[in-house]
Amino acid sequence: MSNASQNPKVGFVSLGCPKALVDSEQIITQLRAEGYETAKSYDGADLVIVNTCGFIDAAVQESLDAIGEALHENGKVIVTGCLGKKKDAAGNDLIQSVHPKVLAVTGPQALADVMSAVHTHLPKPHDPFQDLVPPQGVKLTPKHFAYLKISEGCNHRCSFCIIPSMRGDLVSRPIADVMLEAENLFKAGVKELLVISQDTSAYGVDVKFRTGFWNGKPVKTHMTQLTTALGELAAQYGAWVRLHYVYPYPHVDEVIPLMAEGKVLPYLDVPLQHAHPDVLKRMKRPASGEKNIERIQAWRKMCPDLTIRSTFIAGFPGETEEEFQYLLDFLKEAEIDRLGCFAYSPVEGATANELANPVPQELREERRARVMELQEGISKKRMQAKVGKTIRVLLDEVTPSGGVGRTAADAPEIDGVVHVKPPFEPHRKLKVGEFVDVTITAADTHDLWGEA
Numbered sequence: 001m002s003n004a005s006q007n008p009k010v011g012f013v014s015l016g017c018p019k020a021l022v023d024s025e026q027i028i029t030q031l032r033a034e035g036y037e038t039a040k041s042y043d044g045a046d047l048v049i050v051n052t053c054g055f056i057d058a059a060v061q062e063s064l065d066a067i068g069e070a071l072h073e074n075g076k077v078i079v080t081g082c083l084g085k086k087k088d089a090a091g092n093d094l095i096q097s098v099h100p101k102v103l104a105v106t107g108p109q110a111l112a113d114v115m116s117a118v119h120t121h122l123p124k125p126h127d128p129f130q131d132l133v134p135p136q137g138v139k140l141t142p143k144h145f146a147y148l149k150i151s152e153g154c155n156h157r158c159s160f161c162i163i164p165s166m167r168g169d170l171v172s173r174p175i176a177d178v179m180l181e182a183e184n185l186f187k188a189g190v191k192e193l194l195v196i197s198q199d200t201s202a203y204g205v206d207v208k209f210r211t212g213f214w215n216g217k218p219v220k221t222h223m224t225q226l227t228t229a230l231g232e233l234a235a236q237y238g239a240w241v242r243l244h245y246v247y248p249y250p251h252v253d254e255v256i257p258l259m260a261e262g263k264v265l266p267y268l269d270v271p272l273q274h275a276h277p278d279v280l281k282r283m284k285r286p287a288s289g290e291k292n293i294e295r296i297q298a299w300r301k302m303c304p305d306l307t308i309r310s311t312f313i314a315g316f317p318g319e320t321e322e323e324f325q326y327l328l329d330f331l332k333e334a335e336i337d338r339l340g341c342f343a344y345s346p347v348e349g350a351t352a353n354e355l356a357n358p359v360p361q362e363l364r365e366e367r368r369a370r371v372m373e374l375q376e377g378i379s380k381k382r383m384q385a386k387v388g389k390t391i392r393v394l395l396d397e398v399t400p401s402g403g404v405g406r407t408a409a410d411a412p413e414i415d416g417v418v419h420v421k422p423p424f425e426p427h428r429k430l431k432v433g434e435f436v437d438v439t440i441t442a443a444d445t446h447d448l449w450g451e452a
């Protein structure tokens with residue numbers, strides 16, 4: 001039955017309506033694209049996929065019979081399609097209770113889930129002569145970290161931003177696709193996954209937090225459930241997950257305990273842009289009514305190791321000296337760990353350019369410099385507090401004199417680095433993409449120095 005000398009063969013039974021047929025076509029296309037072959041008979045297949053129908057009783061019975069036959073004739077069966085969602089009288093999954101030996105069950109339109117089950121139960125060795133792209137896709141980042149884009153576009157209309165006019169409203173990727181990409185990246189050796197979007201907290205809003213399937217289990221298209229699932233997956237591979245562009249909606253509070261438990265990195269990139277409520281109103285920022293100081297304090301209480309990164313705009317149109325001072329007072333109190341501040345830049349097409357009382361360029365720059373000066377002191381103090389601690393570092397670079405890496409508090413490209421002296425053991429060489437525990441011996445405003 002096995003085809004050891006050839007590509008793996010998958011048998012396919014397609015039942016149901018034209019929508020199910022399209023699902024079958026997509027699965028078969030993907031199988032072929034990945035180099036799997038289709039088998040014409042049960043005994044010529046290494047695995048069988050049954051796409052089921054659950055519309056009327058007769059169709060249910062036909063599907064259950066087809067699964068039974070495939071199990072009897074072949075033994076390795078993955079089930080997809082409408083019947084995958086049906087429950088029996090006791091509320092259990094119908095297919096699992098009738099045919100407990102099936103390897104995986106998904107609902108309809110679950111290409112990524114089906115492919116993930118195929119990869120698990122019938123992995124295909126990567127063939128460099130046949131496969132044009134590696135399973136994790138082509139990545140522009142170094143091999144040990146990768147960006148995972150979970151959505152495109154944005155439903156907000158911040159007055160300084162033209163992204164929605166270029167990229168349109170929010171479109172969230174199906175959760176199973178996101179998880180499959182994450183799994184492929186981890187399998188390919190990625191040690192740090194950086195979750196990105198325009199607005200990570202809004203993930204799933206456009207699809208009303210639709211339930212998808214991952215590993216045969218229902219998962220909602222929602223930031224909290226995605227973060228939980230990614231954290232669990234990353235733990236299997238000993239990898240990090242870092243969240244970017246998280247707007248401070250109330251449900252962000254649910255993610256902080258996951259950070260405290262070490263499921264995802266205790267790192268929150270929240271672009272606040274300003275602190276004064278009137279400026280935030282003119283900016284038309286999402287979640288601007290939240291009490292951000294109280295939120296930050298509560299998050300730090302829940303997760304004392306939390307690193308907060310944020311960006312701010314100085315000299316937004318109409319910003320008075322009093323509003324600017326309010327921002328400085330906020331920053332003094334909030335003690336943001338990693339902060340970027342930009343002087344307002346009138347991007348062409350941004351509605352903020354039409355607001356009254358624009359701040360002259362020179363003053364915008366001056367205010368930016370004042371923010372950065374204040375932040376320098378805060379940053380220095382927070383970095384100094386790390387001296388003497390032993391912190392886990394992911395190495396990005398190995399040099400003759402040691403290595404350069406990052407802690408949980410440092411995202412690549414935008415935050416600081418740790419300069420690592422090599423370990424004491426003479427034969428032990430540092431490697432790029434390796435985690436090392438580093439005792440911190442010195443710090444400046446952005447970077448750390450330590451010994452592995």
Ligand code: SF4
Pocket residue numbers: 154155156157158161162163164198199286
């Ligand atoms: S700045 Fe505002 S409008 Fe622009 S992408 Fe972010 S949330 Fe959306």
